[in-house]
Amino acid sequence: MPGFAVDKSIVPAGQERRQQRRRPAAVAAAVLFCVAGLAALAVLNACCWRAGRWWPGASLGLGLGSSHHSVASDKVLVELFVMSRCPDAVKMETVLGSVIPEVHSIVDLELKFIGTLDPNRTLGARCLHGDKECQGNIDELCALAHSGGDLPAFWRFLTCLNGHFKSIGEDADLSLGCASSAGLDTAAFATCTTSKEGRALLQQSVENSQFAGVNTSATLFVAGNRRCVEDGGWRECPGGHEPDDFIRDICAAYRGSRPRPSICAQYPRN
Numbered sequence: 001m002p003g004f005a006v007d008k009s010i011v012p013a014g015q016e017r018r019q020q021r022r023r024p025a026a027v028a029a030a031v032l033f034c035v036a037g038l039a040a041l042a043v044l045n046a047c048c049w050r051a052g053r054w055w056p057g058a059s060l061g062l063g064l065g066s067s068h069h070s071v072a073s074d075k076v077l078v079e080l081f082v083m084s085r086c087p088d089a090v091k092m093e094t095v096l097g098s099v100i101p102e103v104h105s106i107v108d109l110e111l112k113f114i115g116t117l118d119p120n121r122t123l124g125a126r127c128l129h130g131d132k133e134c135q136g137n138i139d140e141l142c143a144l145a146h147s148g149g150d151l152p153a154f155w156r157f158l159t160c161l162n163g164h165f166k167s168i169g170e171d172a173d174l175s176l177g178c179a180s181s182a183g184l185d186t187a188a189f190a191t192c193t194t195s196k197e198g199r200a201l202l203q204q205s206v207e208n209s210q211f212a213g214v215n216t217s218a219t220l221f222v223a224g225n226r227r228c229v230e231d232g233g234w235r236e237c238p239g240g241h242e243p244d245d246f247i248r249d250i251c252a253a254y255r256g257s258r259p260r261p262s263i264c265a266q267y268p269r270n
Contacts, residue, residue, distance in 0.1 A: 074256030075108040079221040081214040083114050084136030084169060085129040090162045092218035092230045097159055098243035099250070102263045104151035106254045111144055112209040113137040113202065114217050124203045134202060135193075136161070136169030141201040142192035143178075146185050157182035222246070223253040 080096070082089035100107065115134065118126040127133040140158060147154040160178035167174050172193070179189040192198045209215075220228045227249065228237035239245050251264035 073108055074254075074258070075106050076103075076223050076250050076253045077108050077110065077221075078250070079110045079112055079212075081112045081114055081209055081212070081217060081219040081221070083128055083133055083217040084140055084161075085127075085133040085165070086217040087165075088230045088232065089218040090165060092220060092228075093158060093162060095241065095243055096220075096246065097155055099246045100155050101152045102243075102247055103250050103261050105258070105261055106256060106264075107151060107250060109144065109151055109154075110208075111137075111141055111205060112212065112214070113141075113205045114209050114215055115202075115206045117203060117206055117210070124199050125206045132169035134169070137205065138198040138202050139169065139175040139193050141205055142189050142198050143175075143182070143184060145197075145201060146188045146192060148185075150183075153182050153184060157184060220246075222249055 078100075080092070082092065100109070113127075115128065115137070116126040117124065121131070121134075123131065123134045123138065125134055127137065139161065143157045144154050147157075157178045160181055161168055161175060164171070164174050175193065176186060176190055179186050192201070216229055216231050218230045219226065226236065227239070227246070228241050229235050230241075234241045237245075239249055247263060248267045251260060251267045252269070254260060254264070
């Protein structure tokens with residue numbers, strides 16, 4: 001039915017006065033609604049910020065091409081989904097041991113450990129290879145968090161730890177010795193591995209891997225894209241799985257302003 005306009009002059013005076021009285025109340029209600037909405041948004045933002053900033057080095061990563069990555073960073077995000085006592089993880093990390101030292105200046109590395117959050121467990125998570133693995137995960141996360149951004153130093157620690165695979169997570173002297181030989185701050189490292197800081201790092205890391213939906217160790221992401229999987233053999237590695245293949249792709253993904261590593265000169269910019 002077609003609409004029509006009503007001449008205000010024919011609205012009864014009493015009804016018009018009631019409409020006028022209702023207008024301020026409606027405006028006030030709208031203002032209160034907006035204020036409440038802004039307050040709720042502020043609380044949510046603060047909670048999200050805290051979730052990703054429990055401890056130095058923790059991050060709220062998403063892993064599937066949209067990982068939390070500082071907008072101030074122009075480095076290439078490399079995400080490693082692993083388990084510390086998994087032979088496939090060691091195999092992947094051995095290959096990356098010839099990659100990270102070459103391109104560390106343009107890489108942001110994140111470790112995302114595969115497991116299940118469990119508040120009833122001592123370390124706050126359940127790991128496939130038991131509590132020893134959860135502790136090994138913590139050792140690696142603490143080493144990365146207290147490396148001061150020195151990825152070659154962290155990788156020296158990781159190589160040392162992997163060299164004693166069967167003792168990962170059960171020998172505190174081993175992990176401390178690896179931290180010392182790698183040149184890490186051993187006091188900060190030791191405190192981290194035995195305190196709520198390390199447990200928080202583990203829980204955040206497990207949460208990140210769950211959110212990403214990645215449950216295979218070892219899975220590598222480069223610049224937000226699934227790059228390769230080692231799971232009883234290499235698969236889903238369309239660009240190859242040799243060190244040169246990963247170096248090439250990291251160099252190609254770099255769009256920052258700082259000088260590229262000299263090894264990147266072998267690979268033309270896209």
